Every structure is written in C-alpha cells, then in structure tokens.
Amino acid sequence: RKEVEQDPGPFNVPEGATVAFNCTYSNSASQSFFWYRQDCRKEPKLLMSVYSSGNEDGRFTAQLNRASQYISLLIRDSKLSDSATYLCVVSGNTGKLIFGQGTTLQVKP
Amino acid sequence: GAGVSQSPRYKVAKRGQDVALRCDPISGHVSLFWYQQALGQGPEFLTYFQNEAQLDKSGLPSDRFFAERPEGSVSTLKIQRTQQEDSAVYLCASSSLGGYKGELFFGEGSRLTVL
Secondary structure: OOEEEEOOEEEEEEEOOEEEEEEOOOOOOOOEEEEEEEOOOOOOEEEEEOOOEEEOOOEEEEEOOOOEEEEEEEEEEEEEEHHHEEEEEEEOOOEOOOOOOOOEEEEEO | OOOOOOOOOOOOOOOOOOEEEEEEEEOOOEEEEEEEEOOOOOOOEEEEOOOOOOOOOOOOOOOEEEOOOOOOOOEEEEOOOHHHOEEEEEEEEOOOOOOOOOOEEEEEEEEEOOO
16 A cells, blocks of 8 residues: 555546545654645645644645544635646655655646 | 756666766755656655765665765766666755755656666
8 A cells, every 4th residue: 555645536627616635644653744736747846734723825725634644635716727736745754755646637718 | 046956857768778867956955855756656755865964765766776965965866777667757856954844845857768
C-alpha cells in the first residue's frame, strides 16, 4: 500500500463548480500536511498547508482528519486557471515529504 | 535568477551511459532535495542535503545513483550505467529551513530519456 493515496481522476468539471479531492495516508505519526499544485510539464508549487483545525485560502479549503488519516481539498467556484494536478503531501517517519500520485482537475468553459 | 535552476532541461542517453544532472538552489537555502517523477506519478524522494551533509539517501533506487553537494550550494545527481527505468523527470527542490521544514521550492526539472 502506498503511503499517500489519491484518486488520480481526471475530474472534469464546468466553470463555477465546486469540486473536492481526497487523500489518505498510512503513517499515523505524520505531522505535516500540504497540498501542492503542478501544472502540466511544470514544477510543483505549494498551494497551502493543512492544519488540524482546517484552513481556508480564498476559494480553497483544506481539512485534516487525523483519526481517519484523511485530508481533503475543496475548490469553490472553479476557474479555468484551476486546471492542474493537485498533489497531496504528507511528512514521513523522518520528516521527509512524501507525495501522492496527484489528482488531475480539468475545468471546462 | 531567483529560483531553483536545473540543467540540462532535457537529456537523452543511451542505455549504459553515465549522466550528471545539476541543481543550483535558491541562494542561502540550507536544504536541498532530489525527487524523481515518473510519468503520471507524484514525485518520489531520492535524497536530502542539509548544507553539504547528505543526511538522507534512503530513496536512491540503487548504487548507480549518487548525489553530492560539496560546498553546500550547487548539487549534482549522477546516474551511472543508465537503464530504461531511469527515464523520468528529476526534480530538485530547496528550502530555507533545515530538517525537512519549510516550503519546498522546485526547479523545472531535468527530463531524462534513456533509449
């Protein structure tokens, strides 16, 4: 079983839609959680950190459920520019960051 | 430039050749990471440097892979006797903090194709 698992998608949604991505992780000792965004043939970039209390950044909301070892990302009012791969990232035993496979989002006009 | 710089951007090697990939991190960044990203997959951790010290090389897939950062800035990832399964994008990232902390800033990657 992979340490960080995501549904690869693709998720095809119309502009303005709300879409949610989920991620599960296997290491209960993980301490740090992030979502990174990767555009096609580009490098990953930090989208947001994920905190236990949940956090919001504009149209993006991240949630963490430690008991279920589950992380989510909600995107409201999707824009064409949101089309990308969203990578769930979790710290491993030594603290190194472990990336999920990524979930691809395609927002259509 | 202000970002992480990697070279070459593209490299085609014949099976059995040695390759060297260079990473120039953001100036002053303490931590440097190498990741391998196969097509359709997320980045896989290879190795981590804090300044010139290689603190974690647990992700290097075989002894054909070797990385160094002799002066605590530029790093080189060397792959000896390349195999087809080595074909991937090799991403370098740096962070201003030590100990796996802080935001990772990635370079655009070196895309290696082994024929």
